[in-house]
Amino acid sequence: MHISDGVLPLAVTIGGYAASAGLATWSARRIHSRDLPKVAVVTSAFFVASLVHIPFGPTSTHLLLPGLAGALLGPAAFVAIGLGLLLQSVLFQFGGITALGANAVMMGVPAVVCGWFFQQFKGRTQARQAIAGGLAGALGTALAAVFLAALLVAGGEDFFGVAKLALAAHVPVIVIEGVISGFTIGFLARVKPVLLQSSFQDAAGPMHD
Amino acid sequence: MTEVHHIQVPLGYLPLLVLIPAAVAAVAVPWLRSRFRKQVVPGSVPDWSIPPLDDGRGGLGTSLIHRWDVRCKIMTMLAYSFAVASLRHLSAAAAAVLISLAVLLAAKVSFHKVVLRVLALAGFLGMLLIVMPLTVPANPGDTLLVFGSLDWLTVNVRGIVLAATIGAKAMAVALLMEPLLATAPLPVTLHGLSRLGIPEMAGQMVLLSYRYLHVFSHEARRMTVGMKARGFEKKTSLDTLRALGNFLGMIFVRSFERTERVFDAMQARGYKGRFPEPGQLQIRMPDILLTGVWIAVGTALVWFDWMKG
Numbered sequence: 183m184h185i186s187d188g189v190l191p192l193a194v195t196i197g198g199y200a201a202s203a204g205l206a207t208w209s210a211r212r213i214h215s216r217d218l219p220k221v222a223v224v225t226s227a228f229f230v231a232s233l234v235h236i237p238f239g240p241t242s243t244h245l246l247l248p249g250l251a252g253a254l255l256g257p258a259a260f261v262a263i264g265l266g267l268l269l270q271s272v273l274f275q276f277g278g279i280t281a282l283g284a285n286a287v288m289m290g291v292p293a294v295v296c297g298w299f300f301q302q303f304k305g306r307t308q309a310r311q312a313i314a315g316g317l318a319g320a321l322g323t324a325l326a327a328v329f330l331a332a333l334l335v336a337g338g339e340d341f342f343g344v345a346k347l348a349l350a351a352h353v354p355v356i357v358i359e360g361v362i363s364g365f366t367i368g369f370l371a372r373v374k375p376v377l378l379q380s381s382f383q384d385a386a387g388p389m390h391d
Numbered sequence: 392m393t394e395v396h397h398i399q400v401p402l403g404y405l406p407l408l409v410l411i412p413a414a415v416a417a418v419a420v421p422w423l424r425s426r427f428r429k430q431v432v433p434g435s436v437p438d439w440s441i442p443p444l445d446d447g448r449g450g451l452g453t454s455l456i457h458r459w460d461v462r463c464k465i466m467t468m469l470a471y472s473f474a475v476a477s478l479r480h481l482s483a484a485a486a487a488v489l490i491s492l493a494v495l496l497a498a499k500v501s502f503h504k505v506v507l508r509v510l511a512l513a514g515f516l517g518m519l520l521i522v523m524p525l526t527v528p529a530n531p532g533d534t535l536l537v538f539g540s541l542d543w544l545t546v547n548v549r550g551i552v553l554a555a556t557i558g559a560k561a562m563a564v565a566l567l568m569e570p571l572l573a574t575a576p577l578p579v580t581l582h583g584l585s586r587l588g589i590p591e592m593a594g595q596m597v598l599l600s601y602r603y604l605h606v607f608s609h610e611a612r613r614m615t616v617g618m619k620a621r622g623f624e625k626k627t628s629l630d631t632l633r634a635l636g637n638f639l640g641m642i643f644v645r646s647f648e649r650t651e652r653v654f655d656a657m658q659a660r661g662y663k664g665r666f667p668e669p670g671q672l673q674i675r676m677p678d679i680l681l682t683g684v685w686i687a688v689g690t691a692l693v694w695f696d697w698m699k700g
Contacts (some may be wrong), residue, residue, distance in 0.1 A: 186515050188484070188560025192477040215592065215664065219657065220650035222596035226603035227646030230611050231639050236632070237625045245639075254643060265600055272572055273442060275508040275565050279469070280476040340553060343526020344519060358632065365636020366643070374644050 184270065184285050185333060187278030194336045198284030202264060205290060209260035217258075224255065225262040229269055236358050243355050248289045249322025250363050252297030253315055254370075254377055259293040260286075284333050292325035300367075304378065311378060312368030319363020320356050327352035395529045402539030409546075413521065420513045427506050441608055442504055444601065446573040456498035457574045460678040461583030467682050468571045471689045472564045481552055483696035484559035490688060491566035498570035508565050516558040524550035577601060578669040586672060595666060603646075603653070611642060 190198070213221060228251055235242040251259040264286040270276040277285045296318040304314045330352075331345040370377050400408075446452065456464065475487045495505060527550035529535055536546040572580065581594035618638065625631050 184515070186512055186557075186561040187472065187564035188476045188478075188557045189519075190476075192473065195473065195476060210592070218592050218596060219599055219662075220654055222599035223603045223650040223653055224643075224646050225596075226600040227607050227642050229600070229604055230607040231642055233608070233611075234635060234639065235625075236635060237627050239627055242625075250639070261596075265596055268597065269600060269604065272444065272568065275511040275568065278476070278561060278564055279568065280472050280564060340523070340527045340550070342528075344522050346526075347518070347522050361629070361632045362636045362639065365633045366640045369637045369640030370643065373640065374647075377643065377647055 184267070184277030185281040185288075185330070187280045189278075189337065189341075190281055190284055190333060191337055194284060194333060195280050196283075198281070198287055198333075200283070202260075202283040202286040202290065205260050205287070205294075206264050209257050209290075209294070212257035213261070218261075221255070221258050221262055222265065225265045225269075228262060229266045232266070232270075236362065238354060238358065243358060245359060245362065246289065246323055246326060246355070247319075247359070247363075248293040248326055249296040249300075249319035249359065250315070250366060252293035252295065252322060253300040253318050253363070253367060255293075256297045256301070257294060259297055260290040263290040263293050288329040288333060289326050292322045292329065295325060296322040300378075308368060308371040311371040312364045315367025315371075316360045316364025318367075320360030322363075323352060323356045323359040327356070394531060396534045398534060398536050400536050400538050402541065405538045405541075405544075416513070416517060420510060420517075423506070424510050427503055427510065441604055442507065444572050445576045446501060452499070452574055454497060454499045454574070455681065456494070456570045458677075459574075459681055460672060460674045461575050461579055462587055462672060463674065463678045463682045464571065464574070465580070465583055465587065467685045468567055471685060472567060474689045474693050475560055475563050478560055478692065478696045479556070480696050480699045481556045481559065483692055483699070484556045484563065486695070487563035487692060488559050488566070490692070491563045494570050495566055498574055500569040500573050504573070505566065505569050508568060509562065512558075512561055512565055516554070516561060519554040519557055520551070523554040524548075526550070527553060576669070578666070582669050583672065591665060598666070599653075603649075606649075607642065607646060610645060614638060614641065 210218065228247055231250075232245050232247050235244050248259075248263065251262055255262055264282075267277055267282060267285050267289065271279050271282055271285075299321060300314055300318040303317075304311045327349055331349050334341045334345040334348060367378065448457070451457075475484070478484050478487065524546045525544075527547045529545075529547060530549070534548040536548065538544050538546075575583075578598060581597055585591045585594045618634065623634055
């Protein structure tokens, strides 16, 4: 769920922009500047992936994918997610332009945390990578939900009810997201394990000197 | 006004005031959405179409907003959006919606895309409009509506006003997005942003990912058609999730392979970390005038909001 314009207090929207500008700078510094165009191209793949609707009982939900983005992109995930959210906002009006900074923090920080988590615990076997990927996927969505609730609560006591509902609504999404991420990572572990090395960071390492 | 006012409403009004509007909205929004989205692929195949950002006039539109210098336009509209988002009263927010509608008429942008943007807001705002009246705590001076003997169902009028204010603010800003983005080609808008101090690489990344969005959505559409041809049907089941997991994995494999080829092709065409500039920007007197008028309107709006306490 993306926060629209007019929900957050002015201080939170501006603080969100400041925080995400800082984090985006940090994230871009971790990538070789040569690789930034590639991150942009990968971002569009994540964007398209987030348009997939997963059936859930009588309704359907779409994927948020912070966990997967973190697992595949490492620190570059913050830039990718910020870019993806900007596109979602300007193309589809999902998430307001004034709330973009806050939305980027809400999705980007979980992604980077999940990337770290996945690299720490992925192990060597395919099964373990799939499980670590699933946990990262679930963790990413859970953290994003907590951030969302925290941002809403920043609006004051009036938003407590909305924040609670937002948390509750994320519970099924967390499960679905975890399972799908597990399958996706499992697929990649079988088909193209190179992608699970947090691509852009490693490629950039030796080129900095 | 120090205590909470209770107003008893007969139970019969419940469907009239709440259920019927909710049901109408629940039917109307999906219907309008399906009407206004150009369904490229008929049937139940997901619609991957991504709307174009600019209006296809190549920056040669003749409206006031089209001719406005892109830097002035971005700065003014963004600052104004933040001002609108900070409003606290329904009347000020409603005035902002009217101003946005006037801008919309002046900019002569596609009505179709504006409707899609407003419909995209419906989910989040509808949720607020249902949840907030029921969950906002009763402060002194609030008015609560109690429906007949249903004690647990108390509707706080302040919650309705709050949700409506948020809705109006979101609408006012969303209505400005089309005039902001569609009135100049995307490279010009991004060039304007880079002249305003946004790193040039950020603009390049937006341009590249916007371009490849369409490429990958075509690819995803082809893959979906293939899956359907093999008899895949979406259900709430583990098999569906496995198939979709593989589907996503395949999109990523292809995209990562593609990035290398894209980058090679860019280098072969002499890419050295920047794209050619899309032309000279020049600020003239009318640009400054329009910026001044707009900022005055925004200031007046904030002042009006502030005067109301």
